[in-house]
Amino acid sequence: MNDVCPVPGERGPARIGTRTAERPGGHPAVIQGGMGVGVSGWRLARAVARTGQLGVVSGVALDVMLARRLQQGDPDGHLRRALASFPFPDVVERILARYYVAGGIGSGTPYKPVPRLGLRPHPGRTELTVAGNYAEVFLAREGHGGPIGVNYLEKIQMATPAAAYGAMLAGVDYVLMGAGIPSEIPALLDALAEHRPAQVTVTVAGADTGTRHTVEIHPHTLYGTATPAPLTRPRLLAIVSSDVLATYLARRPETRPDGFVLEGPVAGGHSAPPRGRLRLTADGEPEYGPRDHIDLAKVAALGLPFWLAGGYAGPRALADALAAGATGIQVGTAFALCRESGLDDKLRRTLLDAATHGTLTVRNDPHASPTGFPFKVADIPGTMADPALRAARPRLCDLGHLRTPYVKPGGAVGYRCPAEPVDTYTRKGRPADETVGRTCLCNGLVAAIGLGQHRPDGYAERPLLTLGQDLAFLRDLPDDHTAADVIAHLLGGQSGVCTDFGPSGGLQALDPQDGPS
Template identity: 80%
Template sequence: MPLDTTFPTIIQGGMGVGVSGWRLARAVSTTGQLGVVSGVALDVVLARRLQQGDPGGDLRRALDAFPFPEVAERIWRRYHVPGGILPGEPYRPVPRLGLRPHSGRTELTVAANFAEVFLAREGHDGPVGVNYLEKIQLATPAAVYGAMLAGVDYVLMGAGIPSEIPGLLDALSAHRPAEISVTVAGAESGRRHTVGVDPAALYGPLRPPPLKRPRLLAVVSSDVLAVYLARRPETRPDGFVVEGPVAGGHSAPPRGRLRLDEEGEPLYGPRDRVDTGRIAALGLPFWLAGGQAGRRGLARALRAGATGVQVGTAFALCRESGLEETLRRRLLDAASGGTLPVRNDPGASPAGFPFKVASLPGTVADPDVYAARPRLCDMGHLRAPYLKADGEVGYRCPAEPVETYVRKNRPESDTAGRRCLCNGLVSAIGLGQRRLDGYAEPALLTLGQDLGFLRDLPGDYTAADVVAHLLHESEGGLG
């Protein structure tokens, strides 16, 4: 079976916060495959990298290319620290996500997504994508607009139902004001809350030329959702990434009543198996994800009618990964030696989805480290809006202080075992917050549960090695 050259055969997954950063995406894209940057919390990532002094000058170069120079200069003046902040000095916070318009937050989000995609696209003509979580609705319009300003080729979106994203892309490609619905717990049926972005507030009186509309790939875990999205033009994506439960990061919960195995992990059954034939019948390209980096994974996907595969963990452990280098090497050594448990924890994520936690000593996976961490929610990307008794919208997160969460009319049981993914994932890329009392945020690490591919890769490998491995393993299995 010949490869379809219309679309990439391999998609590098958009992982964590900054793990799939611009360096990794660019390395994959230069091979001709789809390199993907994570679009999650890029406002924090940009602000903290600037406060580190922008070593190498990459962000200065990206901001110099930003089409709205006055915005770029405001961000530079606000966050850049020549030579970097002192050891132990806390990072300056960024405005938290919310429903109320905030020009500084919007500018930072747009510019951060522009910068990450710009740097990923620099110096080659390979395709570049950006990955978002539908669950983080409050950031989506501004984030997507920034990526589109940089010429992003693909938008990938999971952890929810991205039914309004095709319309968002259409509007933003013409620089029109655009908005999406926001889920507000307790809101009356029929009352719509929205968040949006008005490009004119950034570009001023002279409208720029139209933008390229990127292709949208919806990340799904069921053929039912794929059929639902494909049935109407206004909700139809340009393709699907079909993700299995062993993939890293968040995964869909099992259908039906939640049952756990003896290790406390969700049990998946026949109802959770995806009918790839039904997805193929939709006539849209699709890629299989989750445990696809092993031998003959790509060949099996192609035989099932897929265009290719999405692979995350293999790229997360390569040299160009955005993981802090010491953590990356510890993860790689433990995974290669077969001593790295990766648990699908049903209660770790404040988002309510099962989340893969790599159990590396000294990280938030360690019960002692988790217990010693002061509970706080100062980044808030996974906060959920809810309607307060006075009719105003508030925000809550089950990883925030227990008494604070309970005051917001939620049971204490919701908070048990919840990890602060925001702080933990940012710490994993070397940007963890340092508190005034000297406390440093520990890392939280996520990988997929299928690590068998490591036996077929060099000891300390590159992104190009992963691509070569995947394409080589498909040879002989395509007939």
């Protein structure tokens, strides 16, 4: 069996300019997927990492989460404790002055907006994104020696440089990226590790061939004139659904990641569309065929570690993955439903009850996401899975993480989203039929973790829930299971795989009651 255990050791708060030693001994066997907005929060990632496996925080919309939780008053003080260790105190002072509300805003009070993503530099947006990613990773890393990763969507290009820099300042071990082709991310991480200016290309619809639009970060605007010591460069895992894409990324040093997560179509959240012409099943879901199967032998021949994802939440699946040459598996839904999940607890229990009783349906909706990618939607009453509730929502794009930049007549860059008001979208040169069925994922996913917006007109954003379509693992887990229960289930019978590294780095037995402090 592969050597999958990280070396134990106590790890305290990240300090800028302190280069931590490379962890020898290979990679973890289990990666906890970076689900949703805040579902894979720091509590869940920390609980998984304490078992020696890879705990992953979702890096999507951490600017929004930080701002709204500060407006809630940060009642447990975790965010302010994390920000107190942030290496640029002037940044923290500005963020707290703008967003922190002692005691929290009143029930039903609208949250103060945050700057939306865009191509033009915006210091306040950059600072909030850097600090939000730093705080989430800092809290996930506290008190143990296990590995922590952060998951980004390549589709959300305009957030990537600032988000990755914040995570690296906190000492993140892995960056995982899907929903696109992360060919520029290796160079981005190299530059950020040395605090150099870094950029990524942003896809702009209608741009002339040869015209390159970019978004960048200049770290010196945060730290001033005295350049800090280098940061540890995290490992990059590209999340792909094709051996062709894996081969493309691996062929050149400048695009080559440090490994792959090979994701099948039953995994939660976004999925790659089927190859070829889109065909729908009788239930209205995308139909996948032989062309969508990943050739594991071709990926293994690339010589990079890889993990299998989508329907692998069991010990037999892990054994099969290892036998096929994989380093391990990535599991999402089992962790999304555990106690440490960031989901609103009432919604989490509703999902668990429905799944346990066999009444839960998870649809791979080809239209729901503004991105055009199929998106898994869990059918729960009272959520945005209900077509009537979707239709009743006043269309508004006020968070804008999934907006598409486009070239307006005259050459300026504008932004559009098929979930925004239909007349607004059509005025931007697109047909109305592209708006049919589109759901505001940004607001729905934020509402699913208890941070939904209350608009001045009284409308409260409703949650949108996403899970994977394989729920068979639940029969093998205790009721109201923990992250440690999931790890114990997945590693059952796997010799040579670590169990738990506690705060002192010593090997400990898994404790089903071991949750966040």
